[in-house]
Amino acid sequence: MFDDLKGKRVLITGSTAGIGLAAALAFAAQGARIGINGRTNGPQTDSIITQLAAKGGEAAFFRADLTQSSECKKLVDDFVARFGGLDVLINNSGGLGGRCKLEDIDDKFYDRVMDLNARSVLMTTKYAIPHLRDSAARSGETVSVISTGSIAAREGGGVGAGIYAASKAWLHDIHRNWVKEFTADNIRFNIVAPGTIDTAFHDDKSDALKASIADSIAMKRFGRIEEVAPAFLFFGSHALSGYITGQILDVNGGQLAP
Numbered sequence: 001m002f003d004d005l006k007g008k009r010v011l012i013t014g015s016t017a018g019i020g021l022a023a024a025l026a027f028a029a030q031g032a033r034i035g036i037n038g039r040t041n042g043p044q045t046d047s048i049i050t051q052l053a054a055k056g057g058e059a060a061f062f063r064a065d066l067t068q069s070s071e072c073k074k075l076v077d078d079f080v081a082r083f084g085g086l087d088v089l090i091n092n093s094g095g096l097g098g099r100c101k102l103e104d105i106d107d108k109f110y111d112r113v114m115d116l117n118a119r120s121v122l123m124t125t126k127y128a129i130p131h132l133r134d135s136a137a138r139s140g141e142t143v144s145v146i147s148t149g150s151i152a153a154r155e156g157g158g159v160g161a162g163i164y165a166a167s168k169a170w171l172h173d174i175h176r177n178w179v180k181e182f183t184a185d186n187i188r189f190n191i192v193a194p195g196t197i198d199t200a201f202h203d204d205k206s207d208a209l210k211a212s213i214a215d216s217i218a219m220k221r222f223g224r225i226e227e228v229a230p231a232f233l234f235f236g237s238h239a240l241s242g243y244i245t246g247q248i249l250d251v252n253g254g255q256l257a258p
């Protein structure tokens, strides 16, 4: 039905595990060239590269802690040096960063959560823009920035997760701004907003809490990472979504219908 992701250069932040890794495997199956990123390099990195190659994708790992602006720049520079350009940017790295009620929040906690979820996306996108603009001009097709938002951005998040939820709402909104600034350059911006997906993100929850959350979802279960990945393919492909920008696709088993 579509084959335009073959050979595309795709950078996926926070892709050594969970939703980002599933997205990488999905792009590999389309024959894309993929940059994997995580905070640390380890033995599992080689095995991920091997898995991606077995699916049909060429991949390389780039270590970078994206809470630091200088590392966001280095990640983009290293990726472009390796692959010669950039066609799709997926801003997926992020996380809860801990739970803290309002009266206990201090500057350190605020900075940690905002750096992880907001600064990382802002700065990685900033340094990616010239390369995306160049790719769109050369190909004559739209290119794509996709960020991982959250159901929390829409409903406020659980107690203690207010900054996390607000950081994802910040992300949902700054995409709308970037649509105004960069549509003339043929760059599209869309959000994939997962509901409750079975990853290490939920490791701090008891089994009883997980069961009660599952019960609150229309489909009565957490989502699987493989069920989120196709949404990234959809937004990454000009053939599938070339006229779609500034949108949020909720992948949540009916947990929330905004």
Ligand code: NAD
Pocket: 013, 014, 015, 016, 017, 018, 019, 020, 037, 038, 039, 040, 064, 065, 066, 067, 092, 093, 094, 095, 096, 116, 148, 149, 150, 151, 152, 193, 194, 195, 196, 197, 198, 199, 200, 201, 202
């Ligand atoms: P995960 O913990 O399995 O994956 C997180 C990934 O981000 C890992 O690859 C990790 O190495 C990377 N990462 C973390 N901090 C980083 C940093 N400073 N620099 C670079 N990479 C870093 O969790 P996940 O559930 O797959 O989360 C992926 C994204 O999905 C996050 O943005 C998260 O907020 C979002 N999300 C998850 C859920 C869910 O229910 N799992 C729901 C909504 C949104």
